[in-house]
Amino acid sequence: MLNDFGISWGIYYEDNDADDIFTAFKGESFSFHQILSIDCNIGFTPTFITIAAMATTKVYVVYYSLYRHVEIMAREVQRGANSVQGVEATIWQVPETLSDVILQKMKVPAKAADVPEIRPEQLLDADGFLFGFPSRFGVMAAQSKAFFDATSELWKRQALAGKPAGIFWSTGFHGGGQELTALTAITQLAHHGMIYVPLGYTFGSGMFEMSEVKGGSAYGAGTYAADGSREPTELELQQAFHQGKYVAEITKKLKNKTT
Template sequence: MKQADLSILILYYSRQGSTRKIAELLAQGVESVSGCEARLRTVPPVSTVAEATAPAIPADGAPYVEPSDLEECAGLALGSPTRFGNMAAPLKYFLDGTSAQWLSGALAGKPACVFTSTGSLHGGQEATLLSMMVPLLHHGMLLLGLPYTQPALMTTSTGGTPYGASHWSGPNGDRPLSDDSRALSVALGKRLAEAAVRLRGQ
């Protein structure tokens, strides 16, 4: 594989746009690394109504993820808003259907990181990040966080943890990302891409 072929999958679910904004910042960090490209993907919503269906193509934003996106990626960033300290159901639903990739080891040995947004300051950011790590560990992925060599980790009051990038979006999801949260999101994307390059021996 040529250096320019390293694709980093940024897979997320977002309802009000905050998690999507973090995903886009991670993509900036990924694409700041020579030879890496960000592949933004999302998952469709789920419904308790059995007849409910989502369009095959989202009205806006990233396309829906396909199993081939997992198989082809050199690294994975996984993002979700918090749901009572856990990832949102649509993302969990998708991950629950990745048995074939688990059996084949499609993600084993690849680097991964996680990111989240939450409506309240103590709404479970870190618990959500940790919950998203569990299926990635089962897939054999190599988890990355944010080291304290990132100065914004010591100054942030709006999000950002050693477990991954995060953002306090407010109850209506309309709080803008702070400079610290933006810097940490870009830094996490860059770190993920750099790890993927090193692991590929390029």
């Protein structure tokens, strides 16, 4: 689509009086329609027009959250991804599988009204992903697994193969699956042929912080919910932001090399 392109262009005119026009427009972003309009109305005959188009890199942040811990992380991941020039990060949530009656009994807060639910086929539109979920006995929550199970048609065609993906999560405490949840989630990416992008130790000194409780690992960003009252700390949010930015940068590089 035309809206996916940023156009950097320059025009050289034999008439020196047009230098001010060149200076005014050089390096600006225009649609193809705008360039044609400028060309028609500018009043000079250009010697050449150079157009360089770069498609927007689309990153989808897809999460499931029951008590908002992962949602808070997801929004920070999205912010990090959107901080990369040329990247458009969109946040989505997977469908809920629990009934309203059960959710009410569990005193679950309302889902974020500003975050749409995603359908499996919509994954095709993204260049890269960050998947977030709470841990349930060392694996991703059933709602996230149900969503991946629903991607079988994409799996049959290997439609997501070669697309980079990172993961982030929430657990109750340090023995609740901070690494195991990530390790078991990698299988979903592997069967689709997606490229798993671990965080490594790119977060720097924050990875070695020992003076405060911090979730996450080399596999991705994480947080602790404890009894449900604990929310992601500033350090955990910084790590989430970094992961979003890091995965977005890699996604952008891969997209530019294949286009």
